[in-house]
Amino acid sequence: MSTDRTMRNAPNAPIAFLKGHGTENDFVIVPDPDNDLDLPARAVAALCDRRAGIGGDGLLRVVRSAAHPEARAMAGEAEWFMDYRNSDGSVAEMCGNGVRVFARYLQRAGHVAAGDMAVATRAGVKRVHLAKGTGPEGAATEDGDITVHMGRAALPDDEVTVTVDGRDRPARHISMGNPHAVTFVDDLAQAGDLLSAPPVAPASVYPDGVNVEFVVDRGPRHVAMRVHERGSGETRSCGTGACAVAVATARRDGQDPARTGLPVTYTVDLPGGRLLITERPDGGIEMTGPAVIVAEGHIDPAWLAAAR
Numbered sequence: 355m356s357t358d359r360t361m362r363n364a365p366n367a368p369i370a371f372l373k374g375h376g377t378e379n380d381f382v383i384v385p386d387p388d389n390d391l392d393l394p395a396r397a398v399a400a401l402c403d404r405r406a407g408i409g410g411d412g413l414l415r416v417v418r419s420a421a422h423p424e425a426r427a428m429a430g431e432a433e434w435f436m437d438y439r440n441s442d443g444s445v446a447e448m449c450g451n452g453v454r455v456f457a458r459y460l461q462r463a464g465h466v467a468a469g470d471m472a473v474a475t476r477a478g479v480k481r482v483h484l485a486k487g488t489g490p491e492g493a494a495t496e497d498g499d500i501t502v503h504m505g506r507a508a509l510p511d512d513e514v515t516v517t518v519d520g521r522d523r524p525a526r527h528i529s530m531g532n533p534h535a536v537t538f539v540d541d542l543a544q545a546g547d548l549l550s551a552p553p554v555a556p557a558s559v560y561p562d563g564v565n566v567e568f569v570v571d572r573g574p575r576h577v578a579m580r581v582h583e584r585g586s587g588e589t590r591s592c593g594t595g596a597c598a599v600a601v602a603t604a605r606r607d608g609q610d611p612a613r614t615g616l617p618v619t620y621t622v623d624l625p626g627g628r629l630l631i632t633e634r635p636d637g638g639i640e641m642t643g644p645a646v647i648v649a650e651g652h653i654d655p656a657w658l659a660a661a662r
């Protein structure tokens with residue numbers, strides 16, 4: 355397949371996009387079912403730019419799995435592939451909030467209905483349940499919370515530290531398909547302004563960068579967090595980060611469903627909203643939260659061509 359896949363058909367046709375968010379982790383959504391659009395990192399960064407572009411923490415390109423070489427093998431399980439990019443244009447393995455917003459887009463576009471479906475991602479196929487919502491007078495609606503089966507967390511036994519406020523703080527290395535370093539603080543303000551990536555050591559543990567989470571306790575199985583995301587900076591919410599935080603907190607509290615045989619659910623409060631994270635005895639992690647499509651429009655193809 356040619357590497358320079360610009361628009362194969364109608365090169366000057368306006369390019370549809372939508373804007374959506376999950377607990378205020380926001381995304382530019384670009385439907386591209388036949389994998390026609392070539393969106394290099396520069397173009398993604400331009401689209402995610404909050405002043406000169408549309409604005410977003412990341413971009414979700416919606417591609418039929420059968421049309422994308424990285425997803426073709428998953429096409430039998432999941433018709434659609436979430437081509438996720440961070441706002442700097444970098445590719446990440448997984449985006450938890452992104453999967454919920456992606457599923458909400460597919461529902462709005464009529465590709466799926468409320469109930470069970472699956473999304474292909476670079477971290478494998480994720481099963482998703484779109485619940486019915488309840489409107490005024492108890493009427494069923496199409497905007498209920500969405501649960502994503504996130505798979506298992508990996509907890510490598512690396513000793514890592516995060517440096518904030520001049521202090522090296524011990525952190526827990528957790529992978530949700532993408533890398534996280536979770537550290538506990540007494541007050542979320544101790545994370546500082548998070549205008550740049552907090553130094554994590556040893557850097558060798560995270561050769562491709564890392565998402566860094568700061569956690570405070572709010573009560574039994576209830577925490578609050580802030581996150582500096584790899585490739586996006588501080589965001590209002592991070593789904594995979596909330597999963598990493600829930601697992602790190604459970605292990606700190608001596609909770610291990612694989613040992614107790616009982617699932618454990620954590621309430622995770624983020625600046626942008628609340629997520630519920632359940633770890634099952636088989637290690638599977640489920641994330642439940644909202645997803646909203648805010649707007650839709652068209653990208654000027656000449657603008658995009660100049661942004662490439």
Ligand SMILES: N[C@H](CCC[C@H](N)C(=O)O)C(=O)O
Nearest residue numbers: 446449450451532584593594
């Ligand atoms: N910045 C992350 C990807 C997005 C994760 C986050 N937005 C989520 O909801 O999981 C990374 O580079 O691994």
